[in-house]
Amino acid sequence: MDAMVRELSYAQAIQEAMAIAMDMDERVFLMGEDIGVYGGAFQVTGDLVERFGTERVIDTPISELGGAGVAVGAALTGMRPIFEFQFSDFATLAMEQIVNQAAKMRFMLGGEVSVPVVMRFPAGSGTGAAAQHSQSLEAWLGHVPGLKVIQPATPYDAKGMLLAAVADPDPVMIFEHKLLYKMKGPVPEGYYTVPIGKADIRREGRDLTIVATSIMVQKALDAAAVLESEGIDVEIVDLRTIRPMDKQTVIDSVKKTSRLMCVYEAVKTLGIGAEVSAMIAESEAFDYLDAPIVRLGGAETPIPYNPELEKATVPQIPDIITAARDLVKGVR
Amino acid sequence: MAGASKAVTDSRANLPFVYRQYSAEQLREVLYKMYLIRRFEEGAEECYTRGLIHGTMHLSIGQEASAMGICMPLAEDDQITSTHRGHGHCIAKGAEVKRMFAEFFGKTSGYCKGRGGSMHIADVGKGNLGANGIVGGGIPIAVGAALSSKMMKTGKVVVSFFGDGANNEGAFHEALNMAAIWKLPVIFVCENNGYGMSTSTARSTAVKNIAERAAAYSMPGVIVNGNIFSEVAEASHQAVARARAGEGPTLIESKTYRHRGHSKSDRNRYRTKEEIEDWMSNRDPITLFESELREFGFIDDKGIEAIRDAVAQEIADGIEFAKASPSPDVRDTGNYVYTEQA
Structure with missing residues (x-):
């Protein structure tokens, strides 16, 4: 039976994926800067705070390093956080937690733990935001064993890969080009995944x-x-x-x-x-x-x-x- | 090393906190563990000198009362994050020294199957989420673990150990702030041994007492003599009670001293022999605790001798276990990078 397919924007597809993940699993929650009532700098989280409340859609202080670390710690201890960086450029403030902690924790501890954290990075140029808000740093993180790094290019993949990322036991970094957020495309309703690691x-x-x-x-x-x-x-x-x-x-x-x-x-x-x-x-x-x-x-x-x-x-x-x-x- | 005790008796009413709170047996167990930490590190140091352990290590000799006092009120499923100077925390939280030795020897029977070594020693089963090679790296992670506790309503308390050096890292400030605004069940324990590697706190830190920094995050800041077990345990009890009651975090500054250098490369040019000698002779945490136990009648010389002998045996057995354990296969180097999926 085919699920109903609608035209959604890339941003709407991500939002729908996060809502489905949160509905399916109470361990899933969102963290990030201004993702609550503001709806996120690019309105990706939108009104999710109204549906899931401030306990599961958590506005963090402007503390990228600490926030990422809290997400890593929560993932390490049984939760399934989805952490939004307001701009991918701000990953530079959190590299310690991403590269030294999230990526290596399982290895350093001999497989005794896993870190199922999802981090989302609005990336790329084309918005007139100049040099500190327009970078494409995915190769930086792609260089680090222990991380998975994905770049969905369509609304369909944005939803399916985010759901695959949430289900993945390891840290998954999602680079979302900001100019794609308004791109529309066919997206089925309901749960589906698009596998990580397949071109x-x-x-x-x-x-x-x-x-x-x-x-x-x-x-x-x-x-x-x-x-x-x-x-x-x-x-x-x-x-x-x-x-x-x-x-x-x-x-x-x-x-x-x-x-x-x-x-x-x-x-x-x-x-x-x-x-x-x-x-x-x-x-x-x-x-x-x-x-x-x-x-x-x-x-x-x-x-x-x-x-x-x-x-x-x-x-x-x-x-x-x-x-x-x-x-x-x-x-x- | 859980918990509360029945043993508040009239005869102990004027004694320091732990002697009212815990049974003689529990207190003797604490002395055992303090010796176990000391002898473990001495044993590891000796194995290093003999070339049986490679890499480096950061010894906490002189800080045993701090590790034991903080962990005293913790339940087995409470959690800690630890530091590069984390052997004591690991043992205090319940780890077996034989598996720690095995890890230091790089063996598969080690806690991290030989992948982590001294700097990443962990015992997840006993709630130790791991030592950390990055100064301050474990502090936000502890806050995340406390967030899990709150969201999943597990009632767990999380302790984040770090040193004085970490209090000048951004991660410290960001983490304390978040723990405070979300009232999370986490206890920040700064073991201030006076030096971040070679740089004294006087030269590195604008406040005289690191506990003063708690005021910036509207949480209690408590200073204890980290070499007096009872003082540390009492502060930890209060902080744990506050955390469990949902009242939020506490910052404890445990003032202590490391007898050894920062790591194996330390030439000790930044402190005087007299200073080190003073701490070793006059403020050694094991000597201080032992004297109190003896003075208050919880143990006699024979009892102390028995503890020392038993510890020596456990250390010797641990080293033998490590030596006899298999090394990992080089073909398995790629294991544990990602979770193996069926």
Whole structure:
């Protein structure tokens, strides 16, 4: 029996997932800055406080390190907290608890405990919020064994992956691009999960594999529609999870298309594109490559305030089209 | 080491708190545990010197009354978070020294299966959520555990041990504030041994007494002589009662001293020999407690001798257990990074 499918925004999908999780399990609760009556800086928690009360939708002081630590401690002792960072940039204030505590606790204690905490990070540029409110720091956390790091790109995945994250026994970090919050898409009612650690082929194609994350998935799809009219058939892999990465889906795609481009918003160097490229270079797909791998990532600068500069700092649809065209035509 | 006792008798009416509160047997058990902590650390130090234990360790020799006094009123399912100087807390909360030795030896029979070592020693079954390599790292975690207690209505009290160094970490301030606004059942125990590594509290800390910082978070701030078991236990009793009654957190400053250096790399250039000698000779917590027990008639020389012998045996057995335990297989290095799912 198919659940009723509606159009929801990405933010609504997350909110619905949190409500379902809280209805299903009294151990689930929300913590974060201004997530109660204010509804969250991006209105993701919205009116949940009216439904679940201030004991389960907890406004924290502006104490990212302490707040994250409280969430870790609650998770360690039987609760299932979902902790919202107001902006992903503020993870910098809480790295100690995320990297030293949440990620390592189970390992350091020889498997005697687990830390089922979910942390949500509104991320990315495009809102004019400048350098300290626009970063994409997912690769930082992706570098840490013990964490799982996901980047849902659609409302459907946002709901299903959040529910998978709540059910997961280990710490799951969710990076949500702020410009996706208003994106609408089909979302079934009720409970379902989308597995962590599985990439998704958003579009099948023959000529080129684009591995994209988060908001770049939609940009790549838009670029692919244009490229199709030029006779270039693009396959798009939505990575969805950056740790643990679904290597096989990417390898299989590259073996099919013989060309790879990685598109992501974070600063280009030492990031997800480097990891995916190196992974392919180490795999059996390397022998299938007909052209050098291309990375399209963010500029090597902080995110600027001016809107034109801001746009120029991260890959845009025309950039993807040009790079893909050059790659397929052997210009590079 | 739970609880209340019947033993309030007229003959003890003028004695310090613990002698009114606990039976002779319980008090002798405390002395046993204080010796066990001392000898465990001496044993670990010796094993380190002989190359049987690698890495480093932070010894709490001289601080035994603090660990024992704080844990005295805790029930088995109450919880603690501990520090890099956490061997005493672990034993005081009920850990077996043989499994601690095994952990220090890196063996699979250790509390952390050889993955944590001295700095991450834990005993989750007895409520020790773990020592911590990050100064102040356990403080917000304790607040989270106290939040769990409140939300799940388990009645558990959580103690967060930390040192004087941690009181200048942001985590300390953020955690105390949250515990206070949410009235959580948590007790913050600052074991002030005078030095954060080499930097004295006089040089590092703007207030004279760390307990004064409690005022900033509207909670009681209590100063105790951390080398006098009864004083520590009495303060802990009051804080536990307050926490269990839903009245919120307490900050206890337990003033004490570590006889050894910060860690194994310490050349001891920041304190004088006279200062160390004074603490060792005149304010040793085990000597002080032992004298009181003797003076108040709870134990005699023979009894003390018996405790020392039994402790020596338990330590020797523990080291043998650790030596005889298997090492982990190198092929299992990747275990416990994530929860194994069926």
